[in-house]
Amino acid sequence: MAGFFKKSWAVKLVSLASVFILVQLLISAGFIDSYIQATIATICINIILAVSLNLITGFTGQFSLGHAGFMSIGAYVCAIITLRIGTTGSFILGVFAGAIAAALVGFLVGLPTLRLKGDYLAIATLGLSEIIRIIFTNLKITNGAAGLSYIPRFVNWFWIFIFTVGTVLLIVNYIKSSHGRACIAIREDEIASEAMGINSTRYKVTVFTIGAFCAGIAGALYASYFYDIAPKTFGFLKSIDVLVIVVFGGLGSISGSILAAIVLALISTFLQSFSEIRMILYALMLIIIMIFRPQGLMGSKELSLSLFKKAGKLFSKKERV
Amino acid sequence: MAILSVKKLTKSFGGLTAVSNVSFEIEKGELIGLIGPNGGGKTTVFNLLTGIYVPTSGTVELIKEGKAKQLQGLKPYTICRHGLARTFQNIRLFKDLTVLDNVRIAMHKNVKYGLISSFLHLPSYVKEEKKLVQKSMELLTILKLNEKKDEFAKNLPYGEQRRLEIARALAAEPTLLLLDEPAAGMNPAETSDLKELIALIRDKFNLTVLLIDHDMSLIMNICERIYVLDHGMLIANGTPEEIKRNKLVIEAYLGEDVGDA
Numbered sequence: 001m002a003g004f005f006k007k008s009w010a011v012k013l014v015s016l017a018s019v020f021i022l023v024q025l026l027i028s029a030g031f032i033d034s035y036i037q038a039t040i041a042t043i044c045i046n047i048i049l050a051v052s053l054n055l056i057t058g059f060t061g062q063f064s065l066g067h068a069g070f071m072s073i074g075a076y077v078c079a080i081i082t083l084r085i086g087t088t089g090s091f092i093l094g095v096f097a098g099a100i101a102a103a104l105v106g107f108l109v110g111l112p113t114l115r116l117k118g119d120y121l122a123i124a125t126l127g128l129s130e131i132i133r134i135i136f137t138n139l140k141i142t143n144g145a146a147g148l149s150y151i152p153r154f155v156n157w158f159w160i161f162i163f164t165v166g167t168v169l170l171i172v173n174y175i176k177s178s179h180g181r182a183c184i185a186i187r188e189d190e191i192a193s194e195a196m197g198i199n200s201t202r203y204k205v206t207v208f209t210i211g212a213f214c215a216g217i218a219g220a221l222y223a224s225y226f227y228d229i230a231p232k233t234f235g236f237l238k239s240i241d242v243l244v245i246v247v248f249g250g251l252g253s254i255s256g257s258i259l260a261a262i263v264l265a266l267i268s269t270f271l272q273s274f275s276e277i278r279m280i281l282y283a284l285m286l287i288i289i290m291i292f293r294p295q296g297l298m299g300s301k302e303l304s305l306s307l308f309k310k311a312g313k314l315f316s317k318k319e320r321v
Numbered sequence: 322m323a324i325l326s327v328k329k330l331t332k333s334f335g336g337l338t339a340v341s342n343v344s345f346e347i348e349k350g351e352l353i354g355l356i357g358p359n360g361g362g363k364t365t366v367f368n369l370l371t372g373i374y375v376p377t378s379g380t381v382e383l384i385k386e387g388k389a390k391q392l393q394g395l396k397p398y399t400i401c402r403h404g405l406a407r408t409f410q411n412i413r414l415f416k417d418l419t420v421l422d423n424v425r426i427a428m429h430k431n432v433k434y435g436l437i438s439s440f441l442h443l444p445s446y447v448k449e450e451k452k453l454v455q456k457s458m459e460l461l462t463i464l465k466l467n468e469k470k471d472e473f474a475k476n477l478p479y480g481e482q483r484r485l486e487i488a489r490a491l492a493a494e495p496t497l498l499l500l501d502e503p504a505a506g507m508n509p510a511e512t513s514d515l516k517e518l519i520a521l522i523r524d525k526f527n528l529t530v531l532l533i534d535h536d537m538s539l540i541m542n543i544c545e546r547i548y549v550l551d552h553g554m555l556i557a558n559g560t561p562e563e564i565k566r567n568k569l570v571i572e573a574y575l576g577e578d579v580g581d582a
């Protein structure tokens with residue numbers, strides 16, 4: 001049981017708990033209004049989406065443009081279940097049913113498409129998410145293009161926090177396992193990894209399924225927080241949004257994805273006051289950042305205590321000289 | 322007792338026949354050389370044996386515990402699991418990963434914990450990961466790379482990258498080890514170390530070795546038998562002494578020199 005009780009775990013647990021309690025206190029005391037709460041919810045949902053897409057694209061090297069499709073499956077399944085039943089239990093059921101449905105589609109579609117490489121895979125996954133969108137537009141149970149509204153809101157800071165931290169920790173653990181290393185090996189050199197006994201198709205399908213599962217969770221949280229959903233919410237642009245976060249944070253960096261989700265949300269909040277040219281400024285900023293830092297904020301590195309220690313050392317050396 | 326039996330192996334790329342009707346056998350425990358002029362088809366033979374290319378025709382048979390297993394048409398990862406591991410002539414390490422990770426990855430096929438344990442880092446994970454590090458460090462010590470375990474593969478000097486390729490192949494626990502020009506780019510001192518190293522690992526891990534190289538001092542020194550490939554065809558087969566005196570072999574190599582002049 002050594003892995004559970006190490007000091008680093010205690011540190012993580014305490015810092016996570018304090019973040020949770022701090023925000024909860026601020027909400028209870030009325031310092032965080034509903035607009036900021038919605039921003040926090042958006043950031044957390046984007047973190048789940050970006051971290052799980054990073055597993056597929058950044059760590060395993062498979063270029064997917066279908067994340068919004070999986071998100072929409074989670075959103076619709078959870079919305080339909082909670083609209084019918086309407087208890088907290090049904091919300092939990094909805095989240096997991098949505099995630100499992102998304103994972104199932106991810107698995108079934110991943111098997112044939114993940115044999116494709118690079119641009120072809122990107123186009124195939126893009127096509128897939130469009131097909132999902134069109135199906136939802138034409139089904140009766142999803143209320144067509146108008147979508148579903150008055151979805152009961154069960155999501156609060158507690159649930160958002162639990163699901164965000166949960167998915168991120170599980171994905172980080174996976175990456176730090178032998179299975180995760182197999183995925184990274186496929187990104188590094190698929191032929192060499194196959195020659196070393198790694199079944200690359202199996203791992204590609206696995207991460208695609210895990211990614212779809214997490215996107216399903218994100219979609220369910222979205223539906224339950226923002227009351228109404230429609231097929232157009234989960235269009236091509238949503239997939240691009242997530243990809244932008246991943247690339248901006250750094251392919252292969254979990255902390256980069258988290259940081260990027262926060263920074264980009266802050267930027268777009270700040271740009272609210274320039275509403276007319278907002279999207280142009282946003283795009284310009286991305287272009288400028290990518291010119292000066294093409295590897296993203298974090299490259300493939302992770303934020304960690306030892307990184308701070310190293311920075312501290314550099315600093316103290318300079319002082320001495 | 323033969324461990325590998327190759328029959329009428331042929332590989333064509335469009336109009337070019339890179340390997341043509343090649344048949345040979347390897348006995349258990351042998352150290353065999355595979356030589357020939359540039360473009361002779363040696364690397365292609367390795368790619369056919371390890372499943373990276375599918376043969377145009379012919380068979381590759383692995384004999385394990387008296388049972389024959391057809392390898393042609395199988396996926397590379399399956400062939401690796403049957404006990405064939407290799408190094409690459411044009412070094413294909415996982416460049417942005419550490420030396421330790423490069424070796425651990427090749428042990429993945431035998432890892433005994435599943436998806437759930439990798440998500441939750443259960444005790445089975447902790448135990449198995451400890452074992453992986455320990456086994457990797459043993460291998461790295463043999464290959465004299467233990468002090469470099471945390472360096473990125475891409476930052477190693479050339480000779481050490483070649484040794485890491487060998488360490489990674491050994492981590493896959495092969496019975497038949499295929500080395501594609503392990504001495505390329507090494508200086509004479511490094512090559513002489515490599516010679517001892519190959520002999521050492523062969524004894525220690527009970528290996529059968531198939532070795533491609535252009536360094537004749539290495540090949541003639543350690544190989545028990547040698548096959549010679551020229552223009553995709555097997556032109557000779559014998560002990561180092563026999564090969565040195567073989568007229569076809571001398572001509573093949575002379576032909577190359579004349580062609581270059």
Ligand SMILES: Nc1ncnc2c1ncn2[C@@H]1O[C@H](COP(=O)(O)OP(=O)(O)OP(=O)(O)O)[C@@H](O)[C@H]1O
Pocket residue numbers: 334337338339357358359360361362363364365366410
């Ligand atoms: N994938 C491929 N497509 C087309 N031609 C190929 C391919 N692989 C190898 N060849 C050709 O097959 C022939 C044999 O190449 P191979 O690499 O097996 O030679 P080699 O004996 O390993 O040579 P060297 O000593 O230079 O490494 C060459 O003419 C090469 O150009």
Ligand SMILES: [Mg+2]
Pocket residue numbers: 363364365410
């Ligand atoms: Mg070659």
